[in-house]
Amino acid sequence: MAIPLLQYAPKSQNERVAGYEVGSEEQPKVYSTENLPSPTEMDELIWASYRQVFSEHQILKSNRQTFAESQLRYGQITVRDFIRALATSPAFLTLNYETNSNYRFAEICVQRILGRDIYNEREKIAWSIVIATKGVEGFIDAVLDSEEYLDNFGYDTVPYQRRRILPQQAKGDTPFNLKTPRYGAYHRSQLGFPQVVWQNQVRRFIPQDKRLREGDPAGYLGMARSLNNAQGNPPPRVSTFNMNYEALVPRKK
Template sequence: MSIPLLSYAPSTQNPRVAGLEVAGEEQPRIFSTENLLSTADMNNLIEAGYRQIFFHAFASDREPFLESQLRYGQITVRDFIRGLLLSDTYKRSFYNLNNNYRFVEQCVQRILGRDIYSEREKLAWGVIVATKGIEGFVDELLDSEEYLDNFGYDTVPYQRRRVLPGRAEGELPFNIKSPRYNEYHRAQLGFPQVIWQTSVRKYTPQEKKAKAGDPANYLAMAQGLSNAGGNPPPKVSAFNVDINKVPYRKTGEEAKELVTAE
C-alpha cells in the first residue's frame, strides 16, 4: 500500500503571485514548442532543457534518442524533461550523491521552478521517494496540478518569480544556491580548494598600457645602459712590459744630468 502525499502549506507567495514588473534581464526566457519557427529554435529549446535539469551537459551527458524523438514530434517537452530526470547521468550526479531530502529539494527547484516551501514539504516528497522510487516521484511532480498549470506539456520548466517589486535584489539561481554535491561529498572530493599564490599580479587597464612606439617601452633598456660601467681595462701580463718605456719619477742628481745634457 503506497503512502499518499502528505499535506503541506505554502510559506511564501513569491512563486504564486502574478508578475507585474517590467521585463528585464532577470526575467526568465520561456522556451515552448508552441512558438517554434525554425530548427535553431528547437536547438535552443533542447539546450534550455539541459540547462534546467543538468545546468550543463557535456557530450557524454546528452541523450540523442530523446532529442530525436522531440525533434520529430514523437514526444512532448514534458516527456523530454522526464527522460532527462530518469537518465543515468541525473541519477549518478544527483540522486547517488545526495540524501532523499536534498534530492527532493533539487528536483522541486528544477521541475516546479521554485524553492521548497518548508521542511514539511521536503518530508512529504521524501516519503514518496522512499515508497515509489525515483520514477514514481518524478511522475508525481510532472503530473501535479502546479506543474501542468505553469508549464503544461510544451514548455521547458524555468525558475519562476525571481524578482518581486518590493525587493531590491532577486533570488539566486538554483544552480548557485543548491550545488550538485552536498557538503559531505564536496569534502570527499576535496572541494573547495584553497590555492595560494606566491607572486602578486598587477592588472593594468587596456587604456593605460603603453602603445607601440611609446618611449615607456624603452625605459628599462635605457636604465640598463646608464647603470652599465665603462669598458674594463685590458689585462696585460707583467712579462710583456718594456721596463724602459715605463715612466718613473727621476731623482735630483738624474734631473741635473738631464739638464746639463740638454
Template sequence: MIDITDCEKFSDTGDSDVALPLLNYSPSSQNQRVDGYDVGGDEKPRVFSTDDLLDSTDMDALIDAAYRQIFFYAFKWDREPFLESQLKNGQINVRDFIRGLLLSKTYYNSFYEKNNNYRFVEQCVERVLGRQVYNEREKIAWSIVIATKGIQGFVDELLDSEEYVSNFGFNTVPYQRRRVLAGREEGEMPTNIRLPRYEEYHRSILGFPQSIWQTQVRRFVPQDKKPTEGNPQRFLDMARKISPMSAAPARVTTADINIATKVPYRKVAS
C-alpha cells in the same frame, strides 16, 4: 491531499500494496501563488516552448535550455540523442523530454547519488516546479514518495502535478519563476548557484572548497596587449632586471685629511 493522521490509518491496515498519499503541507511563501506585474529585464527568464518554434535552430535552443535547467551544463557524453530525436520528430512533448532527463543515468549519478533524499527533493522541486520548497514538511512529504515509489514514481508525481501542468503545460521548458522580486532590491539566487550539485557531506569527502593563497599578484594581459619582438618595452623590462655589482665608495672624514699638504698654496720668491 490528506493529513498525516490519515496516512497513519493507511499504515494500520497492514496492506503493503496501498501507497501512502502525499502528505499535506501548507505553502509558506506567496511569491509563486500571487500573480504580480513583472517588469521585463535581463534577469527575467526566457520562455522556451514548442508552440513558438519558427525553425530548427529554435528547437536546438529549446533543447539546450532544457539541459541547462536540469543538468546546468551537459557535456557531449551527458546528452540524450534518442530523446532529442524523439522530441524533434514530434514523438514526445517537452514534458516527456524533461521526464527522460530526470530519469537519465547522468541525473542519477550527478544528483541522486551525491545528495540525501531531502536535498534531492530540493534539487528536483526547484528544477521541475521552478520554485523553492515551502518548508520542511514539504521536503518530508516528497521524501516519503521517493521511499515508497522510487525515483520514477517521484518524477511522475512532480510532472503530473497540477502545479506543473498549470505553469508549464506539456510544451514549455520549466524555468525559475518569480526570479525578480519587486519588494526587494535583489531577486532570488539562481538555482544552480544556491544549490550546488554536491551536498556538504560529499564536498568534504572530495576535499573542496579549498582555500588557495597566493603571495604574488598575477595580472592578466591580453594577447594583443603583450609586446611583440622588437618592441622597446621588452628591452626596458630587461634593463630593469639588471642589477650591476659595484664597489661602494670609501667613506673619508675630514680628520683623515692633512690640510697643510693637500691644500695648494703659492710660494713668494725672496
C-alpha cells in the same frame, strides 16, 4: 496501498498571489513548441532544457540524451516527456541522486522541474516519502504529473525559474542551475564540516601599503631600543690566588 502525498502549505500567502513584475533582463525566456519552431529554435529549446535540469558544470557531451532529442525533434514526444527523460537519465541520477540525501534530491527536483524553491521542511519530507515508496522514477512522474506543473508549464513549455526577481533589489536570486547540487547541510555534517582550525600563533593582517620594505629604517627600531636597554660590560673578576693579603693588611707604626 500507496501512501498519499503529505499535505504541505506555502510558507507565505504571497506564494499564491500572481506577482506584478516589470520586464527586465532578470526575466526568464520562455521556450515552447506550441508554435512549430525552426531547427535553430529547436536547438535553443533543447539547450534550455539541459540548462534547466542539469547544473552548468554538469552539462557535458557524455550526458546528452541523443535518442530523446531525436524523438523531440520529430514530434514523437512532448517537452514534458523530454524533461522526464533528462531527469530520469543515468547521468542526472548519478550526479544528483547518488550524491545526496532524499531530502536534498527532492529540493533539487522541485527547483529544476517546478521552477521554484522548496516551501519548507514539510514539503521535503512529503516528497522524500514519495521517493522511498515509489522510487526515483515514480517521484519524477509525480512531480511532472502534478497540478502545479501542468498549470504553469503544460506539455509544451520548458520549465523555468519563476519569480526570480526579489522585491526592492536590483538583482534577482541566484539561478538554480548555478547552485551546486552536492554537499548539502546533511552531507557537510556527515563529513565533519565546518572544521575549526586552531592556531597557536595569532596572525595580524597588514595591508600591502603598510608593510615595511627592505632597508626601511623603521625596521631597525626594535634593535635600537634593545641597545638602549642593554647593560654595560660586567667588571672583571680577580682570582684570590693573585691577591697579596700581607700587603693589604694595615700595619701599626
